[in-house]
Amino acid sequence: MSEQSKVDFPWINGSPAAQGGLSTQDRGLAYGDGVFETIRVSRSGPVLMSLHLERLYRGLRRLAIEIDPVLLESELASYPGFKQCGVVKIIVTRGAGGRGYSCENSAPPTRIFTSHPEPAYPSQNYDEGISVFPCATRLSSHRRLAGIKHLNRLEQVLARQEWAGQEYQEGLVLDQYGKVVEGVFSNVFVVKNKTVLTPAIEQCGVAGVMRHWLLQQFAVQGYNPVEGELTPDNFKLADERFFCNSVYGVWPVRRFEENTWPAGPVARLAQKMVSEHWCL
């Protein structure tokens, strides 16, 4: 069975979508002109919903896509995908129309919601940690697009193509200067003494909502949370390293290149904080 057939409740602009459903003229398709969010829905409800919405609005402002938040949030409030465990994906595009790249006279933004089953990641990703592939694909720099979760994701698609099969569970991606940015679909943290560092997202990369939440929680727990520069060497030399996103939570790194490590205490603390807040 293909992934496609598992999609529940496809909605477009507040109503169940007809088969197919999206206009061939939508600028989300034509130019990747929009943003998205992927929201875990656990037994305790949507996870980090307000942070997801904050980033969505930040992305829309950055692209100068005007949306009525009252309309969007009333559609989200009645969306049945939030009534079951799984993952809800929200896409907001600039809508159909305009003339070429110009946005003048384009239609109102398109709101697309879909609901997907809980991801079936092996439990050992969480329990023992993951094996990380060193991606050759570099992220290019573009300050105005950095941080937001826009629909131009070919760099991630190319990076993800670099490995196949079950040997690796994530990839480590560098910027064009050779510094660590993130995983292909996660953010990354390293720990050195009481400092918990994640790469600053200024030139490229996605500012993940779980990354944001963990930075706050580590401060509460007495750690020194830092957004800064991370070299591949310091990734390897740190006391610990782990990945996170808002769908799976926290995965320790078990293997990278010739190195293997056991899951460390800060990764376990992060997992505990996440599971105490939400039933992931």
Place this chain on the structure above:
Amino acid sequence: MSEQSKVDFPWINGSPAAQGGLSTQDRGLAYGDGVFETIRVSRSGPVLMSLHLERLYRGLRRLAIEIDPVLLESELASYPGFKQCGVVKIIVTRGAGGRGYSCENSAPPTRIFTSHPEPAYPSQNYDEGISVFPCATRLSSHRRLAGIKHLNRLEQVLARQEWAGQEYQEGLVLDQYGKVVEGVFSNVFVVKNKTVLTPAIEQCGVAGVMRHWLLQQFAVQGYNPVEGELTPDNFKLADERFFCNSVYGVWPVRRFEENTWPAGPVARLAQKMVSEHWCL
């Protein structure tokens, strides 16, 4: 009347598309995971069709999207959009499915064709030349994505947002090192003595089919065609400068910053070559 309502013959996968029509799960929407071509259809038929197809296939190979060319070209052969003057847009995406960024188990590529009226550009663009806006948006470097016409076009959308109204007809876009790459929706040429230079498309930018054809024709005409480096200063100091694409042909530059120029003889020669080959 919006642009959207002027679309004729929306086809998906070889058949007329139902209203709406595209799956919300298509990777073209989710990630910009695909390529496109915009083909002028003049009274003499499709313009530069074989070069458009060559670039389409090159882009698909670069993204590792496998398509059956016999199927695609048989669909194109029966597409009614090529039977009338205007513009045909072809989009090919990796299709629906896969799991996250991974392409494993994704569906066959989606082929989307739409037909649009001839663009209504003012005739003075062609006759007197255009006024060019100096865009602040820079194109980021990514060798693997350079040259192909992929669906990740947010940089072009951002650049095009920098001006509104009728004062400017194109924008000049630089790379992150401050070198000239192209226009927002065109390629650019400058002339100095018998040398006709267009920026090399190695790190970023689109390798336009009209650019390709003009390079060949200039060689035939005894000029020295060069793909090389172009600084903004050399853009201004050249004997001539003009933009081109396969939809409008060739537009001389009339104004850029504080400078104005009359249309030069090489731009006029380029326009003549284009109009002799096709009735643009």
